[in-house]
Amino acid sequence: MKVLIIEDELSLQKSIQQYLNAEGNTCDCAPTYESAYQKISMNTYDCVLLDLTLPDGDGLELLRHLKKLNKTDGVMIITARDAVDQRIEGLSLGADDYLIKPFHLSELNARILAIVRRSNFAGNNLIVFNEIEIDLQTKEVKVNDKVVYFTRKEFDLLLYFIANKKKVISKAAAASHIWGDDADMADSFDFIYTHIKNIKKKLLDAGCKEYFHSVYGVGYKFAEL
Template sequence: MKILIIEDEPGLQQSIVQYLMSEGNQCSMASTYAQALERLGLYDYDCILLDLGLPDGEGLQLLNYLKRLNRTEGVIIISARNSIDQKIEGLRLGADDYLTKPFHLSELNARILAVVRRKSAHGERHIEFKEIRIDLDAKEVLVKGKLVYLTKKEFDLLLYFVANKGKVISKSAAVEHIWGDDSDMADSFDFIYTHIKNIRKKLTDAGSGDYFQSVYGVGYKFMEI
């Protein structure tokens, strides 16, 4: 996929590029509004990451620009402001998602995949990983055609890991993915272990391989062995 990263903080820009490139994406970078306009004038992208607070312009105007030209790129706003009004305004102007800083790169990656999938006209409505098939519409998981009953949180977690397959996902990122921002539960890291254990058991019971790996006690990786 071709992704344009519009972000003025070099440290963050570089990390995002590093993570997304390792997933096999092509990344372009823009640190200013002017650069972003230039890039958009030259190329088409699959997805655009847009920081709203740019040094030389308001990110929301870029959304207006894309809308005027009927561009079909998926846009994810990344902003330090967790404001509902801004979120609503951004989505109204055609953004597809809104991610508040700080975020985990695995979360960003999962969001990009979801946006691109939603955007593409003949988008696949299911994801396959070896013998596991995840139906995104029915929110069902099938192993070798057999239905596996997962709770909502387990389903979300499995999808999250599959979207970031081959990458280590920290417990911190997994907790935030499941419990979101509102819950003030920094001490809930250990419950991820229980969830992973349950998913693992349900999948292997259904005849799938065990693809979860614990990494240094920091997190887990979902990958082919």
């Protein structure tokens, strides 16, 4: 997967690049409007991460340019500005999704995957990880062809972990994925533990292998050891 990261904050750009590279993606970086303009004109990407406030231009202009070229690159806006109208403008200009800073890399990764999946495999809504099969359309999870029932939050969490497989996901990231802005509620971190325990149990009962691993109480990793 080829991703273009348009972000002027270099350390953030580097972190994103590291994280995505480790997933086996190729990342191009553009810290300025000029360099981004050239890159999107010359190449085609699976997904473009677009920061709206660039030192030498408006990110929305880049989006307009991209759409004028009739490219099918998925576009994800990342911005510190969350003025409602700006969001809507970005989406109406053809961005696929937006993420407001600060965000967790695992969240970013999961969203990129969702964008790419939507544009690349139109109609194919199946995610398969070993014996686990997830149908995004019907929100159904099958383990060894047997349906396992999950609550909505459990389903979201499972999907989130599979999207970030082999990565450690902090409890904070998981909590904000489920509860959004309310993730700071006194003990919301503890619920992640409860949820994961439930998911684990349901998967094991269905004859699934053990994939969830706790990492020193900070987070969890979904991986085959």
